[in-house]
Amino acid sequence: MTRVSYIRNLDSIRQLPESEKRELLPVVERYQFRTNSYYLSLINWSDPNDPIRRIAIPQTGELREFGRLDVSNEHTNYVAPGCQHKYPHTALLLCTEMCASFCRFCFRKRLFMEDNDETAINLTPAIDYIRHTPQINNVLLSGGDPLTLSTRRLTHIIEQLRAIPHVKIIRIGSKIPAVNPHRIINDPDLLDLFRRYSSPTGRIYLMTHFNVPQELTDVSLHALDLLMKAGVVLANQTPILRGINHRPTVLAKLMQQLAVAGVPPYYFFQGRPTEGNLPFALTLVESYHALERAKAMVCGLAKRASLIMSHDLGKIAMVGLDRDHIYLRYHRAREPKNEGLLMVFRRDDSAYWLDDLQQVSSKYRSDGLCTLGDQMIDRFD
Numbered sequence: 001m002t003r004v005s006y007i008r009n010l011d012s013i014r015q016l017p018e019s020e021k022r023e024l025l026p027v028v029e030r031y032q033f034r035t036n037s038y039y040l041s042l043i044n045w046s047d048p049n050d051p052i053r054r055i056a057i058p059q060t061g062e063l064r065e066f067g068r069l070d071v072s073n074e075h076t077n078y079v080a081p082g083c084q085h086k087y088p089h090t091a092l093l094l095c096t097e098m099c100a101s102f103c104r105f106c107f108r109k110r111l112f113m114e115d116n117d118e119t120a121i122n123l124t125p126a127i128d129y130i131r132h133t134p135q136i137n138n139v140l141l142s143g144g145d146p147l148t149l150s151t152r153r154l155t156h157i158i159e160q161l162r163a164i165p166h167v168k169i170i171r172i173g174s175k176i177p178a179v180n181p182h183r184i185i186n187d188p189d190l191l192d193l194f195r196r197y198s199s200p201t202g203r204i205y206l207m208t209h210f211n212v213p214q215e216l217t218d219v220s221l222h223a224l225d226l227l228m229k230a231g232v233v234l235a236n237q238t239p240i241l242r243g244i245n246h247r248p249t250v251l252a253k254l255m256q257q258l259a260v261a262g263v264p265p266y267y268f269f270q271g272r273p274t275e276g277n278l279p280f281a282l283t284l285v286e287s288y289h290a291l292e293r294a295k296a297m298v299c300g301l302a303k304r305a306s307l308i309m310s311h312d313l314g315k316i317a318m319v320g321l322d323r324d325h326i327y328l329r330y331h332r333a334r335e336p337k338n339e340g341l342l343m344v345f346r347r348d349d350s351a352y353w354l355d356d357l358q359q360v361s362s363k364y365r366s367d368g369l370c371t372l373g374d375q376m377i378d379r380f381d
């Protein structure tokens with residue numbers, strides 16, 4: 001059995017020069033550092049731009065002013081400790097503030113800060129809320145990374161959710177298959193848990209978080225295979241990140257390898273303008289171009305996902321771009337009346353987020369306006 005050890009101190013990383021460790025002290029004082037021996041072993045230390053290094057190792061650019069800690073105003077979604085309810089059918093349980101490796105670009109890095117109390121150890125009020133809210137048919141376990149919980153604790157949560165008849169789908173958002181696949185391989189009880197509670201009448205989905213092809217090692221592929229054999233449905237979500245996966249060739253390779261592994265891409269996210277994340281930020285136009293170019297290089301199975309902004313108002317897809325306009329559409333809306341709404345904004349190549357754009361017009365999909373381009377603009381005008 002391969003043992004993986006946690007690393008919480010930059011001093012333990014012998015490959016990192018002493019001068020760099022000193023330089024990074026104020027960064028780790030502000031934004032916590034934590035990784036593990038498996039994930040570090042994937043870094044090519046002779047390449048200063050190694051993507052896994054950029055994901056796991058702090059950089060001074062994180063201290064540059066940018067964004068907010070809770071860009072999507074998640075604090076407004078709580079209905080019980082640790083439980084957010086933003087969309088009618090979905091509840092989100094923040095069940096831990098721990099991860100197997102903290103990603104430097106994390107949009108929930110506020111959870112790892114000392115005074116944060118958004119996650120809940122006692123999920124009883126949250127589970128009660130879900131039990132008494134029949135429209136919730138799927139529950140997403142997140143955090144933090146739920147697979148850092150003990151299998152016993154995870155069993156307790158999943159058993160309670162499975163006892164609620166209207167909860168059909170349980171989703172687990174986890175980067176464990178990428179950052180510590182041994183957690184899955186070494187724990188037959190975890191796989192038994194999935195086998196027991198993922199069935200044709202109620203599936204468990206694992207939303208993986210592979211950012212770059214280098215994370216799809218043989219060990220990771222083995223862990224993914226075990227999950228699939230245990231009846232878990234897999235799909236991947238990743239933000240598009242400067243210096244990590246923003247090159248179309250890298251994205252295309254990731255998409256294709258994920259499709260081959262049976263983990264189709266689900267969401268590509270526009271990075272939220274979160275504090276500390278300037279080094280990873282891409283404008284909307286840059287992300288759109290990167291993804292569209294990557295899509296042109298892969299087969300249909302690899303490119304079903306679209307570019308999504310997880311905004312306070314809902315999940316908003318960037319669906320088109322021309323010389324003068326950016327076209328967005330609600331994929332999920334906080335306000336049901338906005339579901340499917342198509343919106344046109346003035347093109348702004350410096351915009352990172354919806355809030356940076358100036359709206360021209362909007363129209364509901366029910367009006368039959370699903371096509372993009374000049375014809376639609378005429379009708380809007």
Ligand code: SF4
Pocket residue numbers: 098099100101102103104105106107108109143144145174175209
């Ligand atoms: S694994 Fe997910 S929650 Fe944890 S640091 Fe990375 S992005 Fe954030």
